Amino acid sequence: xxxxxxxxxxxxxxxxxxxxxxxxxxxxxxxxxxxxxxxxxxxxxxxxxxxxxxxxxxxxxxxxxxxxxxxxxxxxxxxxxxxxxxxxxxxxxxxxxxxxxxxxxxxxxxxxxxxxxxxxxxxxxxxxxxxxxxxxxxxxxxxxxxxxxxxxxxxxxxxxxxxxxxxxxxxxxxxxxxxxxxxxxxxxxxxxxxxxxxxxxxxxxxxxxxxxxxxxxxxxxxxxxxxxxxxxxxxxxxxxxxxxxxxxxxxxxxxxxxxxxxxxxxxxxxxxxxxxxxxxxxxxxxxxxxxxxxxx
Amino acid sequence: xxxxxxxxxxxxxxxxxxxxxxxxxxxxxxxxxxxxxxxxxxxxxxxxxxxxxxxxxxxxxxxxxxxxxxxxxxxxxxxxxxxxxxxxxxxxxxxxxxxxxxxxxxxxxxxxxxxxxxxxxxxxxxxxxxxxxxxxxxxxxxxxxxxxxxxxxxxxxxxxxxxxxxxxxxxxxxxxxxxxxxxxxxxxxxxxxxxxxxxxxxxxxxxxxxxxxxxxxxxxxxxxxxxxxxxxxxxxxxxxxxxxxxxxxxxxxxxxxxxxxxxxxxxxxxxxxxxxxxxxxxxxxxxxxxxxxxxxxxxxxxxxxxxxxxxxxxxxxxxxxxxxxxxxxxxxxxxxxxxxxxxxxxxxxxxxxxxxxxx
Numbered sequence: 145x146x147x148x149x150x151x152x153x154x155x156x157x158x159x160x161x162x163x164x165x166x167x168x169x170x171x172x173x174x175x176x177x178x179x180x181x182x183x184x185x186x187x188x189x190x191x192x193x194x195x196x197x198x199x200x201x202x203x204x205x206x207x208x209x210x211x212x213x214x215x216x217x218x219x220x221x222x223x224x225x226x227x228x229x230x231x232x233x234x235x236x237x238x239x240x241x242x243x244x245x246x247x248x249x250x251x252x253x254x255x256x257x258x259x260x261x262x263x264x265x266x267x268x269x270x271x272x273x274x275x276x277x278x279x280x281x282x283x284x285x286x287x288x289x290x291x292x293x294x295x296x297x298x299x300x301x302x303x304x305x306x307x308x309x310x311x312x313x314x315x316x317x318x319x320x321x322x323x324x325x326x327x328x329x330x331x332x333x334x335x336x337x338x339x340x341x342x343x344x345x346x347x348x349x350x351x352x353x354x355x356x357x358x359x360x361x362x363x364x365x366x367x368x369x370x371x372x373x374x375x376x377x378x379x380x381x382x383x384x385x386x387x388x389x390x391x392x393x394x395x396x397x398x399x400x401x402x403x404x405x406x407x408x409x410x411x412x413x414x415x416x417x418x419x420x421x422x423x424x425x426x427x428x429x430x431x432x433x434x435x436x437x438x439x440x
Numbered sequence: 441x442x443x444x445x446x447x448x449x450x451x452x453x454x455x456x457x458x459x460x461x462x463x464x465x466x467x468x469x470x471x472x473x474x475x476x477x478x479x480x481x482x483x484x485x486x487x488x489x490x491x492x493x494x495x496x497x498x499x500x501x502x503x504x505x506x507x508x509x510x511x512x513x514x515x516x517x518x519x520x521x522x523x524x525x526x527x528x529x530x531x532x533x534x535x536x537x538x539x540x541x542x543x544x545x546x547x548x549x550x551x552x553x554x555x556x557x558x559x560x561x562x563x564x565x566x567x568x569x570x571x572x573x574x575x576x577x578x579x580x581x582x583x584x585x586x587x588x589x590x591x592x593x594x595x596x597x598x599x600x601x602x603x604x605x606x607x608x609x610x611x612x613x614x615x616x617x618x619x620x621x622x623x624x625x626x627x628x629x630x631x632x633x634x635x636x637x638x639x640x641x642x643x644x645x646x647x648x649x650x651x652x653x654x655x656x657x658x659x660x661x662x663x664x665x666x667x668x669x670x671x672x673x674x675x676x677x678x679x680x681x682x683x684x685x686x687x688x689x690x691x692x693x694x695x696x697x698x699x700x701x702x703x704x705x706x707x708x709x710x711x712x713x714x715x716x717x718x719x720x721x722x723x724x725x726x727x728x729x730x731x732x733x734x735x736x737x738x739x740x741x742x743x744x745x746x747x748x749x750x751x752x753x754x755x756x757x758x759x760x761x762x763x764x765x766x767x768x769x770x771x772x773x774x775x776x777x778x779x780x781x782x783x784x785x786x787x788x789x790x791x792x793x794x795x796x797x798x799x
Contacts, residue, residue: 182661394607
């Protein structure tokens with residue numbers, strides 16, 4: 145009688161162990177499977193971009209402006225220049241303010257309520273949809289001016305850069321050891337000089353990284369440009385004119401019914417993604433080489 | 441108390457500290473006596489003060505931006521705010537000739553955002569349904585199971601997924617994903633799940649809620665998985681070791697030791713992903729089909745809040761139409777602010793208390 149129960153307990157125990165082992169293996173394979181599933185679209189997107197983009201990429205793409213509907217050929221030279229223009233405007237607005245905010249958070253406002261509020265608001269602002277930024281820039285600049293302009297597009301993108309740059313600058317400055325600051329102050333350097341030439345300079349690789357990341361993110365934005373920069377089939381000569389941009393042009397071409405334009409859209413996407421991946425990998429390279437870690 | 445480390449379940453600490461951790465370390469730092477003395481000597485009090493004020497202004501500009509956006513959007517949507525009030529978000533109108541429900545008619549001048557709210561909710565919730573299990577799977581794999589040499593490249597790849605602009609997702613979706621869904625997936629869904637009534641009607645193009653949910657899922661996955669990874673690495677090792685010491689298998693360790701401890705943060709990550717999905721514009725605009733109607737079938741076309749702004753704004757002629765679109769933008773702004781704030785607080789709650797350096 146007693147032996148029997150022991151055996152059944154033993155059996156049940158073994159069954160349980162086996163079941164737990166099975167569940168463990170199932171969970172492991174599910175995790176592996178989901179990772180593969182996630183990598184799959186990434187690979188698919190890149191393969192398609194490279195196949196479709198590479199065989200429609202040629203010199204004309206970089207040197208010509210779009211041809212009228214029906215004519216084969218043409219390029220996106222004006223869109224590339226337009227994107228660069230917009231990004232320059234955006235950086236002029238976003239980088240100084242972002243870095244300034246970061247300096248305040250790290251150097252002056254540590255632990256204060258104001259700084260915590262700024263930090264939190266910056267994080268929240270980061271999640272606001274880009275189309276809302278576009279609407280704001282429209283209301284702020286396009287409506288009073290009565291026309292679409294490169295300036296409005298640049299401002300919309302610039303506003304989007306501020307929170308990202310602000311937060312990364314802060315993080316990077318926090319990694320600079322206190323001894324460095326004290327050494328500078330001890331030599332009689334005024335505080336503002338010590339912040340700019342010593343602390344910020346020490347953290348500069350990281351700050352540049354942050355700016356590049358914000359830059360890469362903004363470079364691909366389309367939504368805020370639709371009703372600020374609007375797009376332009378020709379060269380624009382003034383910042384007060386509508387201006388073409390690479391993502392905008394891709395959008396217009398992708399939704400058009402012409403095969404030739406689809407071809408150009410793929411080529412444009414390839415150029416865009418190469419730029420962005422270059423920026424991101426550069427960042428990755430710089431951070432992994434320990435330039436940043438050396439600072440702490 | 442001596443600390444005994446039995447297993448090393450993950451490679452030592454992530455590359456950089458998380459911002460929250462860094463902030464938590466930095467917050468209580470008091471200036472050292474020597475620093476206070478040096479600062480107080482005051483040989484450059486005016487420039488220092490000016491510099492400080494200037495930097496504070498930069499920081500303050502973040503508040504200004506939020507206030508300005510809010511003010512401008514409210515200002516420009518006065519027309520519809522007054523004309524429709526809250527009814528703007530739930531009222532159903534009826535077409536006088538056909539007597540069918542109609543919501544959005546710029547020509548006859550009545551506007552209701554109901555179909556867009558519906559489209560946004562359906563597509564983003566559906567995308568969460570796809571993305572959350574996958575994202576948690578990826579995070580579990582990367583933090584707990586991945587062999588060391590694979591970890592960094594895989595993490596990089598998922599990060600890369602976040603760096604692709606939404607317009608490229610849109611392009612890919614229009615030319616690859618939508619045809620794929622139309623030819624292979626949609627017929628299967630209709631056949632297999634048509635009885636639920638959610639898949640009975642399909643759009644001939646393959647565009648619609650379902651297609652946009654799939655592309656949204658791909659887009660929000662990296663955000664959810666990287667934040668989940670962050671909160672999972674914030675779970676102390678002792679938790680894992682304690683569960684393992686009781687004889688748990690690896691999965692049981694993950695479930696009881698890690699996921700249970702990190703669940704608040706994971707919920708935060710999911711809500712953050714939801715915030716992204718709600719506001720995602722370009723990819724959704726390109727695949728949702730842009731019809732201002734409510735369809736109960738997930739395979740038919742619709743419109744989301746962001747997509748209607750993107751597709752109609754430049755064509756809007758009447759002030760009322762513009763004002764209605766801006767009001768939708770205002771609603772989107774407020775909703776995403778709230779969603780993001782909740783998510784951030786949840787993620788902070790988990791990562792803030794964690795030890796800044798795990799080793």
